[in-house]
Amino acid sequence: MYKKKKKWLAMILAGGQGSRLKALTDNVAKPAVSFGGKYRIIDFTLSNCINSDIDTVGVLTQYQPLELNDYVGNGQPWDLDRTYGGVRLLPPYQGGVGGDWYKGTANAIYQNKNYIEQYNPDYILVLSGDHIYKMNYKIMLDYHIEKNAAATIAVIDVPLAEASRFGIMNSDENGKIYEFEEKPPNPKSTQASMGVYIFNTATLFHYLEIDEKNDNSDKDFGKNIIPLMLDSNEALYCYKYGGYWKDVGTIESLWEANMDLLGERPKINLVDPNWKVYSRHFPSFPQLILEGASISNSLITEGCEVAGQVNNSVLFGGVKVEPGAVIKDSVIMRDCVIKSGAVVNYTIMDEMTVVGAGAKVGAPCEDGNEISLIPRAKTIDENATINEQNQLQMKLQYE
Amino acid sequence: MDAVGIILSNINDRTAPELTYDRTLASVHYGGKYRLIDFVLSSMVNSAVTEVAIVTKANYYSLMNHIGTGKEWDLSRKMGGIIVLPSYVYSGRNPMYNNRLEALMGIEKYLFECNEEYVILSDGDMVLNIDYDRVLKHHLQTGADITAVYQNTTIEDGVKATQTVFKLDEENRVTDIRIFAAPKDENVGLNTWFMRRTYLMNLVADAAAHGYTSFTREVLSPNLHEIKVIGYEYKGYFAYMDSVESYFAKNMELLCPEVREKLFKCPDRPIYTSIKDSPPTKYGNNAKIANSIIADGCIIEGTVENSILFRGVFVGKDTVVRNSIIMEDSVCGENSSLNYIVADKNVTLRNECMLSGQHSHPFYIKKGSIV
Numbered sequence: 157m158y159k160k161k162k163k164w165l166a167m168i169l170a171g172g173q174g175s176r177l178k179a180l181t182d183n184v185a186k187p188a189v190s191f192g193g194k195y196r197i198i199d200f201t202l203s204n205c206i207n208s209d210i211d212t213v214g215v216l217t218q219y220q221p222l223e224l225n226d227y228v229g230n231g232q233p234w235d236l237d238r239t240y241g242g243v244r245l246l247p248p249y250q251g252g253v254g255g256d257w258y259k260g261t262a263n264a265i266y267q268n269k270n271y272i273e274q275y276n277p278d279y280i281l282v283l284s285g286d287h288i289y290k291m292n293y294k295i296m297l298d299y300h301i302e303k304n305a306a307a308t309i310a311v312i313d314v315p316l317a318e319a320s321r322f323g324i325m326n327s328d329e330n331g332k333i334y335e336f337e338e339k340p341p342n343p344k345s346t347q348a349s350m351g352v353y354i355f356n357t358a359t360l361f362h363y364l365e366i367d368e369k370n371d372n373s374d375k376d377f378g379k380n381i382i383p384l385m386l387d388s389n390e391a392l393y394c395y396k397y398g399g400y401w402k403d404v405g406t407i408e409s410l411w412e413a414n415m416d417l418l419g420e421r422p423k424i425n426l427v428d429p430n431w432k433v434y435s436r437h438f439p440s441f442p443q444l445i446l447e448g449a450s451i452s453n454s455l456i457t458e459g460c461e462v463a464g465q466v467n468n469s470v471l472f473g474g475v476k477v478e479p480g481a482v483i484k485d486s487v488i489m490r491d492c493v494i495k496s497g498a499v500v501n502y503t504i505m506d507e508m509t510v511v512g513a514g515a516k517v518g519a520p521c522e523d524g525n526e527i528s529l530i531p532r533a534k535t536i537d538e539n540a541t542i543n544e545q546n547q548l549q550m551k552l553q554y555e
Numbered sequence: 556m557d558a559v560g561i562i563l564s565n566i567n568d569r570t571a572p573e574l575t576y577d578r579t580l581a582s583v584h585y586g587g588k589y590r591l592i593d594f595v596l597s598s599m600v601n602s603a604v605t606e607v608a609i610v611t612k613a614n615y616y617s618l619m620n621h622i623g624t625g626k627e628w629d630l631s632r633k634m635g636g637i638i639v640l641p642s643y644v645y646s647g648r649n650p651m652y653n654n655r656l657e658a659l660m661g662i663e664k665y666l667f668e669c670n671e672e673y674v675i676l677s678d679g680d681m682v683l684n685i686d687y688d689r690v691l692k693h694h695l696q697t698g699a700d701i702t703a704v705y706q707n708t709t710i711e712d713g714v715k716a717t718q719t720v721f722k723l724d725e726e727n728r729v730t731d732i733r734i735f736a737a738p739k740d741e742n743v744g745l746n747t748w749f750m751r752r753t754y755l756m757n758l759v760a761d762a763a764a765h766g767y768t769s770f771t772r773e774v775l776s777p778n779l780h781e782i783k784v785i786g787y788e789y790k791g792y793f794a795y796m797d798s799v800e801s802y803f804a805k806n807m808e809l810l811c812p813e814v815r816e817k818l819f820k821c822p823d824r825p826i827y828t829s830i831k832d833s834p835p836t837k838y839g840n841n842a843k844i845a846n847s848i849i850a851d852g853c854i855i856e857g858t859v860e861n862s863i864l865f866r867g868v869f870v871g872k873d874t875v876v877r878n879s880i881i882m883e884d885s886v887c888g889e890n891s892s893l894n895y896i897v898a899d900k901n902v903t904l905r906n907e908c909m910l911s912g913q914h915s916h917p918f919y920i921k922k923g924s925i926v
Binding site for chain 1: 586587588626815819825826827828830832834835836837838839840841842843844845846847848849850851852854859
């Protein structure tokens with residue numbers, strides 16, 4: 157079979173469960189969680205790939221892959237339906253000599269050695285499917301080549317106080333990494349790894365082979381492969397990225413990232429004709445803003461019908477807001493219905509939930525309350541009040 | 556469905572010269588994100604037609620660009636799918652056709668090479684959501700040679716006479732066709748004809764041999780006693796736009812819930828259109844919106860009432876847009892007032908613009924203008 161040689165290809169790690177996103181990842185893998193009105197988290201990484209002229213992308217899936225597989229499909233929305241290359245979904249498989257679940261991020265890449273070898277790439281870009289950012293990997297590759305590095309790791313400056321939550325790269329003034337610390341209690345620098353790696357293919361497989369034989373290894377890039385390469389005196393460089401980057405691993409950070417789309421100068425600019433974020437679309441009528449609606453500082457998507465009040469919120473496609481309903485500081489996902497007089501405050505509401513007339517969901521953000529999370533396809537009774545306690549019950553009932 | 560769809564894209568371009576200055580009538584924008592051809596095309600796709608030819612003559616860049624490979628209508632196929640047939644597509648008698656019949660003569664070879672039993676022949680410039688399966692059933696039941704789709708409605712006073720009307724007998728057989736409708740006329744033809752492919756080929760070959768130039772006037776009208784043309788009544792929503800005035804009025808009808816219901820909420824019959832990957836629309840702190848249809852990718856800082864905004868429109872601070880249609884990627888600056896405006900694609904209205912038309916005479920701004 158003819159396979160075109162590729163200069164580089166991308167491998168997206170999309171098998172994570174994302175258990176800290178609670179009910180949102182009960183049915184879907186974290187990269188398939190909805191974000192920003194019409195996107196899924198993985199859209200950002202896939203769009204980064206195509207916008208960086210990468211036309212061969214492997215998506216490594218493991219946890220709850222049905223919806224993610226459906227969504228990525230043949231890659232057409234991202235222009236990744238290609239005759240030579242394109243997107244390929246790579247679940248774990250049974251092989252001649254055994255076969256297993258992906259045991260770690262490094263093992264996931266190792267198990268797909270055959271896929272990578274088909275294209276004989278000079279470089280491999282390893283990415284996570286669960287971060288929100290817009291990044292040109294081409295510039296990073298140029299840097300990698302210029303430094304003659306064995307591996308380059310993208311880093312972002314984080315506040316010193318938060319640095320102990322990340323993998324921290326300590327480097328000299330040339331950007332050469334001399335030390336890597338995973339979640340250090342006393343960080344020496346604020347350069348956090350973004351989970352974006354470029355490796356020379358041969359070097360990467362050399363170390364993957366070694367790591368594979370080590371039974372004590374977690375088979376993880378951050379924990380095992382990077383330290384192993386450092387110990388072997390490989391030239392590892394960090395590539396400083398100055399743009400917006402967010403790991404949306406928790407309900408709080410997912411909410412924050414949604415809010416980062418709002419405001420006069422949003423932190424993530426979605427309106428950029430030179431760097432579009434692509435997503436899978438469905439046929440729906442444009443949005444309908446009816447008499448009596450009041451909307452401020454919000455994102456609203458096609459298919460919505462709004463007759464109520466929407467402030468500081470993100471509405472996904474097909475959401476209906478009846479007259480007199482109020483939505484504030486919330487993220488309302490696809491096809492939810494907020495009936496008249498209902499109030500939704502500081503909430504992330506998963507798809508297809510119906511909030512009955514006069515119901516009260518969530519508690520105001522200003523008063524230091526926690527974010528309320530409403531799982532998929534729930535029906536909230538008329539005039540019901542959803543507070544922290546019965547929200548918990550709802551979750552239990554759901555399980 | 557065992558039928559090939561033939562869509563004529565610019566048969567009626569001359570009727571609305573402003574709108575078709577830079578495009579075919581079939582690729583005129585409508586309803587916030589659609590183009591007119593989406594309706595016939597989606598109807599065909601929803602009736603499981605898998606082979607569609609779009610016959611076009613000139614000025615068809617926007618049409619080609621919109622259709623692309625046909626992916627959005629699921630017509631990017633190895634077998635069948637969508638094909639655009641411009642003039643000069645075959646060497647023939649009169650490649651630059653002027654009417655329906657000449658257009659069909661130009662694609663005789665295409666018709667010959669199809670395998671489908673039936674042909675749906677339709678203009679691409681109407682708004683409707685029709686189930687062609689029912690037309691086929693009706694066609695078989697009545698044993699018609701040709702089934703002609705019509706709508707039982709009355710031509711209003713003062714509209715341009717650009718539609719044909721049928722006279723029907725008690726069995727719904729067409730007994731007379733008037734090419735220029737007059738006010739009060741009923742049973743308006745939708746320029747949709749259903750027949751066997753071979754039947755159409757014979758009609759076209761015979762007409763070519765006689766040197767005819769009109770499908771309705773010379774092929775059908777004089778032969779209605781021989782050719783069994785049976786009417787099929789379409790009861791859904793139908794709109795035809797033949798002037799800026801009717802364009803404005805018919806777009807504004809979408810603000811009426813019953814119209815949206817009839818056109819867009821037919822179960823399993825969605826209307827597909829091209830995808831622009833626009834982000835959701837962003838409403839600023841001082842946005843005030845009422846009774847409007849707004850597509851994705853807009854940024855709205857001002858006031859919008861009773862209007863239709865297409866994808867990627869910007870409305871600046873302290874600007875009031877009322878009773879207007881603003882097409883794709885147009886910019887309305889700050890501190891402006893717009894009333895009864897039809898702004899075509901890529902129009903820039905700078906700050907402090909005061910523009911107004913009238914209910915019956917909307918003010919049209921040409922594509923790409925800077926005001």
